[in-house]
Amino acid sequence: MRLADARKDHYRKLAKDQGLRARSAYKLQQLNDSYHLLKKGSKVIDLGCAPGGWLQIATRLVGATGKVVGIDLKPVEPVVGAVIMQGNIEDPEMKVRISETLGGKADVLLSDLAPNVSGVWDIDHARQISLTQTALQFGGTVLKVGGSAIFKVFEGDMLDDLKAELKQNFGKVQLSKPSASRQESSELYVVCMDFRHNTSQ
Numbered sequence: 001m002r003l004a005d006a007r008k009d010h011y012r013k014l015a016k017d018q019g020l021r022a023r024s025a026y027k028l029q030q031l032n033d034s035y036h037l038l039k040k041g042s043k044v045i046d047l048g049c050a051p052g053g054w055l056q057i058a059t060r061l062v063g064a065t066g067k068v069v070g071i072d073l074k075p076v077e078p079v080v081g082a083v084i085m086q087g088n089i090e091d092p093e094m095k096v097r098i099s100e101t102l103g104g105k106a107d108v109l110l111s112d113l114a115p116n117v118s119g120v121w122d123i124d125h126a127r128q129i130s131l132t133q134t135a136l137q138f139g140g141t142v143l144k145v146g147g148s149a150i151f152k153v154f155e156g157d158m159l160d161d162l163k164a165e166l167k168q169n170f171g172k173v174q175l176s177k178p179s180a181s182r183q184e185s186s187e188l189y190v191v192c193m194d195f196r197h198n199t200s201q
């Protein structure tokens with residue numbers, strides 16, 4: 001078995017043993033082990049939350065005093081401690097509903113959003129970047145000044161421009177590849193800290 005397949009199998013088995021819905025849950029756990037963005041009491045929004053792996057990790061990390069709201073196009077089985085909405089992040093109504101449900105601005109915005117892949121690299125890369133830009137705009141209205149965000153991205157020629165855009169909005173921007181993310185995949189996470197301004201104002 002190739003090393004990459006063995007690692008994938010390892011996380012899949014671990015997720016099953018630990019009652020986690022998706023291997024991807026370990027990506028958030030590992031990112032948080034490195035950056036400590038989600039803390040007890042944090043208010044968190046999870047964009048593209050199905051099937052709920054990140055929600056499971058986020059609710060554990062923020063505890064009973066925190067709040068987690070997730071949204072996805074697809075239905076998601078309930079996760080104890082999270083409020084889940086079915087909808088499109090491109091729908092302005094969803095921003096309002098999420099803010100109302102959260103009861104204030106978020107400390108952390110999570111985006112593991114992934115478009116339906118066409119298999120044509122340029123198209124998929126452009127869709128992913130566009131989804132991340134929508135997530136960033138979403139952050140502009142829902143994220144606290146000083147807050148943090150994690151955005152899933154894919155390597156490609158539009159990534160530098162996206163990073164530049166993120167740097168205009170956050171004091172610190174770092175690329176990270178958690179070991180639970182397949183090494184042969186071009187997936188990366190942009191970890192952003194110290195949200196500077198509210199782009200909606």
Ligand SMILES: C[S@@+](CC[C@H](N)C(=O)[O-])C[C@H]1O[C@@H](n2cnc3c(N)ncnc32)[C@H](O)[C@@H]1O
Nearest residue numbers: 048050051052053054072073088089112113114
């Ligand atoms: C990789 S999955 C997320 C996995 C999740 N973090 C977990 O651990 O279970 C990406 C999700 O993004 C969602 N998505 C893509 N575009 C969306 C949109 N415009 N609005 C809401 N959700 C979207 C997809 O439906 C998909 O479920």
